[in-house]
Amino acid sequence: YEFGPENVSGLNYLIAVDENSYSPAVTWKNRDEDPKTGKMVDRSSEGMGDFHPISWYHEFDGGRAFYTALGHIPKAYENQWFLDHLYGGIYYAATGRGIDTNKNVAK
Structure with missing residues (x-):
């Protein structure tokens, strides 16, 4: 999952979530390795903001893709x-x- 700014262009969005209906910083807390120190750290997402897509489709590299969360x-x-x-x-x-x-x- 990616709970940050969009980093792919050309997506055709089907469904989006209203982040005002939940708290992404509390709900999506992750534990992973800090790439600088190698230590395990807690990280939380700030969410995606005003636009949080959860389903889309697009053409990619000569093919087609569909995603749903x-x-x-x-x-x-x-x-x-x-x-x-x-x-x-x-x-x-x-x-x-x-x-x-x-x-x-x-x-």
Whole structure:
């Protein structure tokens, strides 16, 4: 995960999170190695600010990519909206086309 400023261009955003609905500095506390000292340190994210995307697609190096941060809990896979989201992303990556989620067919 990357909870800082965007560093990739050309992304087509699908879903974003309102960071006012939670505290990213408290929620996303990480423990990792300080590259200067080699010691383990606690780090916390300040979040991404006004725009925090959690799903996108893009063309890259002659191919296509889809990303979603959703789906961490099994219950998500019982939600038709989420399943349509996944299907649409996979379909785009495979074909370069979108889907009509009302009919779940290619367009």
